[in-house]
Amino acid sequence: IDSTGMAALRDVIRKAHRDRTRVILVGVHAQPMVALGRTELLDIVGDENLFGTVQEALAALQDDRAEEARQTTIANPGGGGS
Numbered sequence: 001i002d003s004t005g006m007a008a009l010r011d012v013i014r015k016a017h018r019d020r021t022r023v024i025l026v027g028v029h030a031q032p033m034v035a036l037g038r039t040e041l042l043d044i045v046g047d048e049n050l051f052g053t054v055q056e057a058l059a060a061l062q063d064d065r066a067e068e069a070r071q072t073t074i075a076n077p078g079g080g081g082s
Helices: 003-018 030-037 041-045 054-075
Strands: none
Touching: 003 041, 030 041
16 A cells, blocks of 8 residues: 555544544455554554454444443433333
């Protein structure tokens, strides 16, 4: 990945974070991973958002949603209805 691609990726990641959108990278090959490691982008994305396959990423997202649902139930056991 060249410097133009890296700058574009950085802009997309920053905008996503401003919009409170999770950024997930899947199947990043060795050369781009090394390039990302030379910048702050890997730290910004976070290791918890790097996956080898789409299936791994989807499984992690499903786990996160299930945990969010559990936390919502714990915080609001009555469902919030009147």
